[in-house]
Amino acid sequence: xxxxxxxxxxxxxxxxxxxxxxxxxxxxxxxxxxxxxxxxxxxxxxxxxxxxxxxxxxxxxxxxxxxxxxxxxxxxxxxxxxxxxxxxxxxxxxxxxxxxxxxxxxxxxxxxxxxxxxxxxxxxxxxxxxxxxxxxxxxxxxxxxxxxxxxxxxxxxxxxxxxxxxxxxx
Amino acid sequence: xxxxxxxxxxxxxxxxxxxxxxxxxxxxxxxxxxxxxxxxxxxxxxxxxxxxxxxxxxxxxxxxxxxxxxxxxxxxxxxxxxxxxxxxxxxxxxxxxxxxxxxxxxxxxxxxxxxxxxxxxxxxxxxxxxxxxxxxxxxxxxxxxxxxxxxxxxxxxxxxxxxxxxxxxxxxxxxxxxxxxxxxxxxxxxxxxxxxxxxxxxxxxxxxxxxxxxxxxxxxxxxxxxxxxxxxxxxxxxxxxxxxxxxxxxxxxxxxxxxxxxxxxxxxxxxxxxx
Numbered sequence: 001x002x003x004x005x006x007x008x009x010x011x012x013x014x015x016x017x018x019x020x021x022x023x024x025x026x027x028x029x030x031x032x033x034x035x036x037x038x039x040x041x042x043x044x045x046x047x048x049x050x051x052x053x054x055x056x057x058x059x060x061x062x063x064x065x066x067x068x069x070x071x072x073x074x075x076x077x078x079x080x081x082x083x084x085x086x087x088x089x090x091x092x093x094x095x096x097x098x099x100x101x102x103x104x105x106x107x108x109x110x111x112x113x114x115x116x117x118x119x120x121x122x123x124x125x126x127x128x129x130x131x132x133x134x135x136x137x138x139x140x141x142x143x144x145x146x147x148x149x150x151x152x153x154x155x156x157x158x159x160x161x162x163x164x165x166x167x168x169x170x
Numbered sequence: 171x172x173x174x175x176x177x178x179x180x181x182x183x184x185x186x187x188x189x190x191x192x193x194x195x196x197x198x199x200x201x202x203x204x205x206x207x208x209x210x211x212x213x214x215x216x217x218x219x220x221x222x223x224x225x226x227x228x229x230x231x232x233x234x235x236x237x238x239x240x241x242x243x244x245x246x247x248x249x250x251x252x253x254x255x256x257x258x259x260x261x262x263x264x265x266x267x268x269x270x271x272x273x274x275x276x277x278x279x280x281x282x283x284x285x286x287x288x289x290x291x292x293x294x295x296x297x298x299x300x301x302x303x304x305x306x307x308x309x310x311x312x313x314x315x316x317x318x319x320x321x322x323x324x325x326x327x328x329x330x331x332x333x334x335x336x337x338x339x340x341x342x343x344x345x346x347x348x349x350x351x352x353x354x355x356x357x358x359x360x361x362x363x364x365x366x367x368x369x370x371x372x373x374x375x376x377x378x379x380x381x382x383x384x385x386x387x388x389x390x391x392x393x394x395x396x397x398x399x400x401x402x403x404x405x406x407x408x409x410x411x412x413x414x415x416x417x418x419x420x421x422x423x424x425x426x427x428x429x430x431x432x433x434x435x436x437x438x439x440x441x442x443x444x445x
Contacts, residue, residue: 003331004331004332004335005331008301011297011301015297063330063331063334065298066334066338066376067376083188095375095376095377096371096372096375096378109370109371109375110375111370111371111374111375111376112298112302112338112374112375112376113294113295113298113299113302113342113374114295114298115295115298118295
């Protein structure tokens with residue numbers, strides 16, 4: 001079964017290298033294992049994540065693209081739609097009917113015609129516009145709603161950390 | 171066997187903790203393992219195998235009906251109940267026809283190419299969508315060129331990866347047919363959902379069961395004549411209730427006949443001697 005998944009992953013890799021979406025790099029960690037990818041996502045401009053470069057891992061199931069992959073940030077990002085351990089919780093990573101938070105919109109679900117690029121673009125939108133209706137990280141959602149300044153401060157310190165800059169003096 | 175997976179999947183209404191998610195994963199895995207105990211597509215069995223599933227005392231209605239149907243139908247192929255059973259039964263039924271009818275096979279390959287172009291025009295993501303169409307067309311071409319024996323064809327239909335890739339073609343043309351005939355079908359979509367959303371979440375995603383609208387769409391997209399023989403609790407005489415698609419036309423022999431039991435479809439074959 002993995003043969004089909006491998007063929008598809010190789011095609012997607014080729015697509016992503018020849019036509020890379022802006023601000024995103026994604027590739028298999030090891031050429032011998034196409035089922036584990038690493039990616040770098042640039043924080044969207046004019047948001048508190050701007051300029052940050054956030055590393056994440058994508059793990060593909062053996063029956064990809066029939067089933068969706070899983071994605072996990074490895075940089076300790078504090079965000080309403082990302083679990084404390086880094087797992088990304090957005091609708092495109094879930095098949096219809098599988099809705100861990102119970103609030104996801106019915107659009108943008110995983111289906112085999114979706115792609116890694118679509119996922120990554122959705123993740124960028126998620127960074128720009130958190131969905132606090134379906135929080136994976138409740139305290140992040142609460143802070144995003146009630147204390148935006150503090151939320152932005154935390155985001156800023158992470159942005160600096162990802163760029164290896166000293167912490168802000170503010 | 172009579173229940174498809176989606177009915178068993180827990181539907182969450184509130185936010186789940188990580189423990190809940192873990193438990194849900196384990197439960198889904200267990201359901202999946204149970205499903206995988208039966209083949210995707212069973213061998214052709216004598217129709218009496220169906221009656222054998224029911225206890226003559228506690229399930230007398232089903233037992234009687236299965237025996238009544240055995241007068242009309244000679245064989246049955248059980249299809250795995252994984253949410254794909256309708257599409258899979260049609261896939262197998264069509265492939266069986268195409269293996270015996272070269273003219274139709276060649277036409278079906280041409281239609282496959284037309285669909286591939288049409289799907290892209292309808293706004294389906296280009297290369298992910300074409301990937302499934304090309305895979306299906308190549309499979310039919312191998313049959314056309316005599317590269318597969320019948321046994322090898324069925325091996326492919328029972329291999330998870332190959333079979334589900336082939337099946338995706340049917341999901342895509344079902345969805346494509348509805349999108350192409352949006353004005354006609356949009357009124358049948360439940361409120362709060364657009365036809366586009368319905369297609370994406372109910373048809374294009376794997377392991378989602380087909381409902382009446384998707385059944386109609388696939389029948390019309392493939393141009394097959396389909397009979398659905400209902401095996402429910404109604405005590406209709408003479409084998410019970412049946413439904414012909416695309417039109418109720420008397421005396422037209424269907425290409426494919428499916429047996430419907432609540433939540434599930436299997437492929438059945440008419441007794442040619444009795445006709």
